[in-house]
Amino acid sequence: MLGDCIENLRKAGPLVHNITNAVTINDVANVILACGARPIMSDEPADILEVTSICDALNINMGQLKKYTVEGMFLAGKKQRQLGHPVVLDPVGVGASSFRRETATGLLGEVDFTVIRGNISEIRTLALGIGNTAGVDAAVQDRVTEETLERVIPFVKAFSGRTGSVIAVTGSIDLVSDSSTCYVIRNGRQEMGKVTGTGCMLSGMMAAFLAANPERELEAAAAAVCTMGHAGEIGWCRMQEGEGNASYRNRIIDAVYNMNGEILNKGAKYELR
Amino acid sequence: MLGDCIENLRKAGPLVHNITNAVTINDVANVILACGARPIMSDEPADILEVTSICDALNINMGQLKKYTVEGMFLAGKKQRQLGHPVVLDPVGVGASSFRRETATGLLGEVDFTVIRGNISEIRTLALGIGNTAGVDAAVQDRVTEETLERVIPFVKAFSGRTGSVIAVTGSIDLVSDSSTCYVIRNGRQEMGKVTGTGCMLSGMMAAFLAANPERELEAAAAAVCTMGHAGEIGWCRMQEGEGNASYRNRIIDAVYNMNGEILNKGAKYELR
Amino acid sequence: MLGDCIENLRKAGPLVHNITNAVTINDVANVILACGARPIMSDEPADILEVTSICDALNINMGQLKKYTVEGMFLAGKKQRQLGHPVVLDPVGVGASSFRRETATGLLGEVDFTVIRGNISEIRTLALGIGNTAGVDAAVQDRVTEETLERVIPFVKAFSGRTGSVIAVTGSIDLVSDSSTCYVIRNGRQEMGKVTGTGCMLSGMMAAFLAANPERELEAAAAAVCTMGHAGEIGWCRMQEGEGNASYRNRIIDAVYNMNGEILNKGAKYELR
Numbered sequence A, B, C: 001m002l003g004d005c006i007e008n009l010r011k012a013g014p015l016v017h018n019i020t021n022a023v024t025i026n027d028v029a030n031v032i033l034a035c036g037a038r039p040i041m042s043d044e045p046a047d048i049l050e051v052t053s054i055c056d057a058l059n060i061n062m063g064q065l066k067k068y069t070v071e072g073m074f075l076a077g078k079k080q081r082q083l084g085h086p087v088v089l090d091p092v093g094v095g096a097s098s099f100r101r102e103t104a105t106g107l108l109g110e111v112d113f114t115v116i117r118g119n120i121s122e123i124r125t126l127a128l129g130i131g132n133t134a135g136v137d138a139a140v141q142d143r144v145t146e147e148t149l150e151r152v153i154p155f156v157k158a159f160s161g162r163t164g165s166v167i168a169v170t171g172s173i174d175l176v177s178d179s180s181t182c183y184v185i186r187n188g189r190q191e192m193g194k195v196t197g198t199g200c201m202l203s204g205m206m207a208a209f210l211a212a213n214p215e216r217e218l219e220a221a222a223a224a225v226c227t228m229g230h231a232g233e234i235g236w237c238r239m240q241e242g243e244g245n246a247s248y249r250n251r252i253i254d255a256v257y258n259m260n261g262e263i264l265n266k267g268a269k270y271e272l273r
Helices: A003-012 A025-034 A045-053 A067-082 A098-110 A120-129 A134-139 A149-163 A190-194 A198-212 A217-237 A245-257 A261-267 B003-012 B025-034 B045-053 B067-082 B098-110 B120-129 B134-139 B149-163 B190-194 B198-212 B217-237 B245-257 B261-267 C003-012 C025-034 C045-053 C067-082 C098-110 C120-129 C134-139 C149-163 C190-194 C198-212 C217-237 C245-257 C261-267
Strands: A015-019 A038-041 A057-061 A087-090 A115-118 A166-169 A174-177 A182-185 A270-272 B015-019 B038-041 B057-061 B087-090 B115-118 B166-169 B174-177 B182-185 B270-272 C015-019 C038-041 C057-061 C087-090 C115-118 C166-169 C174-177 C182-185 C270-272
Touching: A003 A198, A003 A217, A003 A261, A015 A025, A015 A045, A015 A067, A015 A198, A025 A038, A025 A198, A025 A245, A025 C245, A045 A067, A045 C098, A057 A067, A057 A198, A067 A087, A067 A098, A087 A098, A087 A198, A098 A120, A098 B045, A115 A120, A115 A198, A115 A217, A120 A149, A120 A166, A149 A166, A149 A174, A149 A182, A166 A217, A174 A217, A182 A217, A190 A217, A190 A245, A198 A217, A198 A245, A217 A245, A217 A261, A245 B025, A245 B245, A245 C245, B003 B198, B003 B217, B003 B261, B015 B025, B015 B045, B015 B067, B015 B198, B025 B038, B025 B198, B025 B245, B045 B067, B057 B067, B057 B198, B067 B087, B067 B098, B087 B098, B087 B198, B098 B120, B098 C045, B115 B120, B115 B198, B115 B217, B120 B149, B120 B166, B149 B166, B149 B174, B149 B182, B166 B217, B174 B217, B182 B217, B190 B217, B190 B245, B198 B217, B198 B245, B217 B245, B217 B261, B245 C025, B245 C245, C003 C198, C003 C217, C003 C261, C015 C025, C015 C045, C015 C067, C015 C198, C025 C038, C025 C198, C025 C245, C045 C067, C057 C067, C057 C198, C067 C087, C067 C098, C087 C098, C087 C198, C098 C120, C115 C120, C115 C198, C115 C217, C120 C149, C120 C166, C149 C166, C149 C174, C149 C182, C166 C217, C174 C217, C182 C217, C190 C217, C190 C245, C198 C217, C198 C245, C217 C245, C217 C261
Parallel strands: A015 A038, A015 A057, A057 A087, A087 A115, A115 A166, B015 B038, B015 B057, B057 B087, B087 B115, B115 B166, C015 C038, C015 C057, C057 C087, C087 C115, C115 C166
Antiparallel strands: A166 A174, A174 A182, A182 A270, B166 B174, B174 B182, B182 B270, C166 C174, C174 C182, C182 C270
């Protein structure tokens, strides 16, 4: 059951190193605290190796990517994997520039990511970058819907097989997959897209779930996705008249703060494919 | 009617590129989502040209100005204008250092800004920087009040004439002016000054309004100012006992999220001079 | 009475320069506004000397330390002390890397800090860095409790004596001490540790208290600590069902916004040792 994963997380209280963008860095820190872990942020190459060495997991987020942080991403990513710790890649907006695409391709070549989490457009860009076949790519549209599911799941499994990473594709339906098993998750609300950083928060929280649930990578990643989605549902139920996306942000993080194994087991909506 | 402008914005959902400071960057992203647009942040010169090329508008904010971002401001500003898209300049604290003044003067020389938005002190600093006449400057004090209005409006119209930009001066009374027509706006509340970033949020939102209302620059800029001010009024009405500036920030963004043409038309308080 | 200190602060409205991390920079700005002061953020060496020269106090925060900001810390720190203004050092995570330790040691050597504020682990790292005796260090554990108080207070007084700075150690019990007198403060709640940035906010606010209460450094620093701790108590009382750390953050800042001398005098819990 996925509920075990968050109970393990609250017991372990892992320290999660985040190399992330300034836009959502505060929300990432607060959601990591909310789920029972502890955040530390460092993106200075002079600082990063020592900081990452005392951490239990690493979250690399490419949003607002800057040249000076790229070196640290490579250093920290390789170090964490040497230590046997989980590393998450969030390739934010990777299709937006060749600088981002080249950085992502380089990282995929040198760091053995535990999970790669993005929307379908970002995941497709990564797959193209490492030379995926045209036929498969052409079949994958920018939205994961009930209609496209049959085509997207094999693509995601294949990409997991080629990278060795669990692939988490989030959207109106979320997929969390290794090369053989795919969690199809139907938690969350469309209005979460009106809050900046729900994806960034999920990636940070996922690193925490992975650290506290070793050797259950697929399940831990799925539990993180269900936690975020269900928190979005709970938070929406608590919205008062006149509230909007700023209050919703707080209510989502608050719902993560109050999440436990029982709530998650009851609220998680998924099937295995 | 100004209400059309926000209705157009919600239909168009433009992508707004922001080069902005770390202090308020999260609020800028959330308010852009709240008004119906989509934000993207990039300030890395290696990334910025490609990112800005897929956007519909640009917001350049000089708060916490850093050397490494200046090059990107020039690149993105010129590119957006070549594409015929609106560009907003927010000269935050431009009077605080020669580095900021020189950057602003350089930008004014090379980028044909659609709107320049600041407080009266910032706007005056810019006017001095491009060699405004002493007589006019001397007449402009640091506050726009009913008493100083007669002197400030001609100054703002003249500065618009010289720059070719719409000038938006925000304070206890807000002015949005081209060289011939000035909106004198009396929305907003004094307590908004206790929330960091209400000016930054306005500039980001203004870029979105401009993108969705081409060839109505003056009206679109005025609609953005009225939206922010009226959201401040609505948000204040919803304050509960014991709340302060942190809750007020959320309530202002929430009110933008719930703003529509009808609410804006009823709430906007302005005259043309 | 400590209540005078916040009344003086609301009257003076000092301008506080912050060189701080991106994680909590927005909260630092809002809490400085909440307590009646005005924040300005600049960390660009080309900008920093002019900015700091118009300010009344400086807050140097080493969180997420970056190479490019270090030069500015030295420049601004020395300039502010030449001007006779208070400077606070917040050595966030100073034990996490040699880059942070060396920067802190360098700063301690060149800037005569008014207050150094950190947790016991950070303060101990600083003391070791300037060559404290092993015997004293060994006695100081990573937590300040009723049991360890007898050993920690002499350590803190000795460190104040050696640095000439007021030392503020925050934790479950807070200590604010010069070389002879130590405020032992029992405000605050454990749940504040689940909100990122409560320490950063306190340091920014402390610089404001110091600026508005010259020649009462020890009392002003203690008043800032009691204000933050009591705001944490008030904010917690106002929490609604289903709320968590995101709402708590807002409620803490809101409580600072509504703090006055009377509330602080009634709520401050401290003894002198």
